[in-house]
Amino acid sequence: MPPAVARLPRSSAGRPVPGNITWYERDDDGAILVTRDTELGGHITCPCTPGTGTPRFGEQCPQRQRTFMAQRQCGLCTENIEPTAELVFIGETNAPYYLEPPLHPLCAAYALQVCPVLHAGGQRIEVALTHSYTLAEDRITGISADGTLRRSVFALGDPVARHLAVLQFYLAFPDTPERLTAPNWLAQRAPKLLP
Ligand SMILES: [Zn+2]
Numbered sequence: 001m002p003p004a005v006a007r008l009p010r011s012s013a014g015r016p017v018p019g020n021i022t023w024y025e026r027d028d029d030g031a032i033l034v035t036r037d038t039e040l041g042g043h044i045t046c047p048c049t050p051g052t053g054t055p056r057f058g059e060q061c062p063q064r065q066r067t068f069m070a071q072r073q074c075g076l077c078t079e080n081i082e083p084t085a086e087l088v089f090i091g092e093t094n095a096p097y098y099l100e101p102p103l104h105p106l107c108a109a110y111a112l113q114v115c116p117v118l119h120a121g122g123q124r125i126e127v128a129l130t131h132s133y134t135l136a137e138d139r140i141t142g143i144s145a146d147g148t149l150r151r152s153v154f155a156l157g158d159p160v161a162r163h164l165a166v167l168q169f170y171l172a173f174p175d176t177p178e179r180l181t182a183p184n185w186l187a188q189r190a191p192k193l194l195p
């Protein structure tokens, strides 16, 4: 386990909880909180605190997701990724963009080996290696009659989108990524975790 991962708060099962995961406190009713400012326009906030309450694996905290994406922080261990360093996105084959923040190579190697969902994905899971990425905005534009949220992708800082839609997440489009299946990357290229 990378040292920065070992310092993360743990789930009740003793598993380190990735920095981008949402935590729920007992009295949290799950309401979506929307606020507005001049920089982001309408946007979703989240008051959750890592280590307080119960983590919900698979659900990203919109506020930390946006911070990690914008600040080039690792979605697992939360530490900065050096400006010139290679970073890793994990997703489905040929994903055009990623909703999960970038990872340190060591953190990506760890996640692929211990996360049951990623592990079960096998050859369908791909890593995109890059040194940089471009952000876009995933905004909620409305709600359908059946209650599902409608969403659209906007360029980062789009001044019209700020007025029309509510920002939830940033999307990362990797610049000229090198793509490998996760098993191949782990076997051939990934940094090795010490036993
Ligand atoms: Zn949160």
Ligand SMILES: [Zn+2]
Residues within 6 Å of the ligand: 004, 074, 075, 076, 077, 078, 079, 103, 104, 107
């Ligand atoms: Zn990391």
